[in-house]
Amino acid sequence: MLLGISAGIAAYKSAQLARLLKQAGCEVRVVMTEGAQAFIAPLTLQALTGEAVRTSLLDPEAEAGMGHIELARWADTILIAPGTADLMARLALGIADDLLTTLCLASEAERIMAPAMNQAMWRHPATQRNAACLQQDGWRLLGPESGEQACGDTGPGRMLEPEAIMAELATLSSAAHLARQAHEPEQQTQLPAQGLHIAITAGPTREPLDPVRYLSNHSSGKMGYALAAVATELGAQVTLISGPVSLPTPEGVTRIDVETAVEMHATSRRLASECDLFIGCAAVADYRAEAPAEHKIKKRVDEDGLTLKLIKNPDIIADITAMRDAAGGRPFVVGFAAETRDLESYARDKLERKRLDMIVANNVATQGLGFGADHNAALLLWRDGDGEGGEDLPPQPKRELARMIIDRALACLNTRPVH
């Protein structure tokens, strides 16, 4: 295990991570960026791993022992914790301007990163772009999680705790091998969603009218976040494409924040090409303002009304079911239908029209269920290799409903015809 440490306050947690990796039986070599050394001394890591810590690309003495290319080949897994916004940007661009970035470029090892940064930096579109780009390049991102930050802000950007990273490693492939021994010394049961990548949209979208106003809806994100938490517990690699909500990221889930339907569409399409199961739980605005005003729209004293021209947003899940990869396949696609009447007939219509594999229809006019509530009920309709099916799921906590939805989707996935 090559443990890369970059310049974040969370670097102090890397010492504990190195200790846990050693305890789990990993051979650990540490590479630190120049900035990381301002947060934690290389000597600490050297004492914990029993190996000299590498910090420089151009160090003749270290190169004489094990050259950087050799080190890149030596690693089965590169684990970077913490990964800063700057490091993510450099890796996304393929820049090799220090030892750590050079090793990442030269290595064919499994690559995992636990990002850590200020919440605004994490939410910034550039960082989100880089996160998506790294995932596309094969990086697995663990976290970050939401919470109070060292700088006093609250939000997403906290590095996962070392114990949580170890638990994540235990569900991953080759890196997990040794870590798993520490967690499950006796028995290694295969989790039902292990090896699957599941992408889930959640929450509302916001469609700007002017710099201070937007069109949106009452989605809180609870249903989508429950699905993400359950899918992760079942062993899947989960990416949550989230509209603006105030929920913490479920442990182990990679979250990409978006605002508008157009942004959600672009991110979803990118992820759909690499996932096995796509769940569209977000309440996506069907329309957006044709031309959001550059400045705040002023109230007209001489007119009683205001006319807004709206145009159609792209239909995310319909576009995904229309996608085909080189082998003619696409992910199994689950859509939702939020209705206030004629639940079954509208749901069947959406299942057909959007060419979905499964639909979760919920009546959002029922008191205490649906938007913003902690409970929900649904009618599931699906098509799989065995034909068509349906099931009524009674009112229950969203978390339990999520489990039933994922269980059914996994069962269908196993019998689905090749698309």
Ligand code: PMT
């Ligand atoms: O977030 P919560 O407060 O927990 O509430 C959960 C929920 C009520 C939002 C959720 O259970 C739900 O019903 N989500 C879907 C809401 C919705 O937009 O439904 P719809 O019937 O308008 O859309 C049908 C499907 O098409 C949905 O899967 C939607 O994600 C998708 N869609 C819609 C429009 C669009 N432009 N692109 C889409 O992909």
